[in-house]
Amino acid sequence: MDEFPKGVALVVGGSGGIGSAVARALAGRGVAIAITYRKNEAAAENVAKEIRGTGVTCSVHEISLEDLESVTRCLDSLVEEHGSIHTIVHAAGTYIDQPYVSQVTPEQWRNIIDWDVNGFFHIVHAALPHLRKSKGSIVFISSAGLKRFPPGDVLSIAPKGANEALVHAIAREEGRYGVRANNVAVGVVDAGMFPKLVQSGKLSQEWIDAATKSTPLRRFGTPQExxxxxxxxxxxxxxxITGQTLFVxxxxxx
Known part of the structure; x- marks a missing residue:
């Protein structure tokens, strides 16, 4: 049995550390890939160039997750080109300056909810008609912080709680159409925001040592994992498998 049907897999945030690893891994299965980016076109093109070098089709798309029309145009164009979308992995992320709840402004809260929660909903809203036809799958890259909350991470983790609930709703309601939806809850991974937070001094060596010690495997994860x-x-x-959260x-x- 083939692991994936014909069509395309969309990796939202495919220019980032985890998203690019997902795109490469899917391409390794011979799956046609589409990746999106928000600002870093150069990184997205580099990922696409690497994937194309393996003989796999890969397209690059700039979208604004807050803009439903932008998202819908992207997905409709992919269906027109490839016939169907069978997989969506939502791995979009942004740099967050680790404020405590008491330091978060209403503007910061509105902005992250609009980008992260409304953005994921826009992807889901535009994708479901296509995924019903392909009996496809959604995977949301979430955070292990929803189970063990790290101080200062509310702007990253709170929106993911809403998105995980949306994934559960999709699994419960869309399963009758053959659509599956699951979460991958990620711990500390040496990619994405983590190196930037270390470089900025927001995460000290003391924090790194403590986090490593409190992780049974005594190391951080990799994007490939x-x-x-x-x-x-x-x-x-x-x-x-649907409606589940796999902790990595x-x-x-x-």
């Missing part, structure tokens, strides 16, 4: 989990959940090998956190939440 997250990608492997996402690809599994999206594939036919997980055809009877080295045991951090135990």
């Amino acid at each position: 997250v990608a492997d989990a996402a690809v599994f959940l999206a594939s036919s090998r997980a055809g009877y 956190d080295g045991g951090y939440t135990l």
Whole structure:
């Protein structure tokens, strides 16, 4: 049995550390890829160039997640080009300056909800008619912080709580159409925001040592390990799995 049907897999945020690893892993299965970016066109094009070098089709799309029309145009164009969308992995992320709840302004809150929560809903809203036809799958890259909350991470984690609930709704309501939806809850991974937070001094060596010590495997994860989990959940090998959250956190939440 083929792991993926004909059509295209869309990786939202495919220019980032985890998203690019997901795109490469899907391409390794021979799946046609489309990746989106918000600002970093150069990074997106580099990922696409690498994937094309393996003989796999990969297109790059600039979208604004806050803009439903932008999202809808992108997905409709992919269906027109490839015939169907069978997989969506939502791995979009942005740099967040680690404020405590008491330091978060109403403007910051509105902005992150609009981009993260409304943005994911826009993807879902535009994708569901296509995923019903392909009996496709959605994988949302979430955070292990929903189970073991790290101080200062509310702007990253709170929106993911809403998005995980949306994934559960999709799984419960769209399963009758053959659509599956799952979450991958990620612990500390040496990619994306993490190196930037270390470089900015927001995460000290003391914090790194403590986080490593509190992780049973005594190390941080890699983007490839997250990608492997996402690809599994999206594939036919997980055809009877829906509405679940797979923790890729080295045991951090135990």
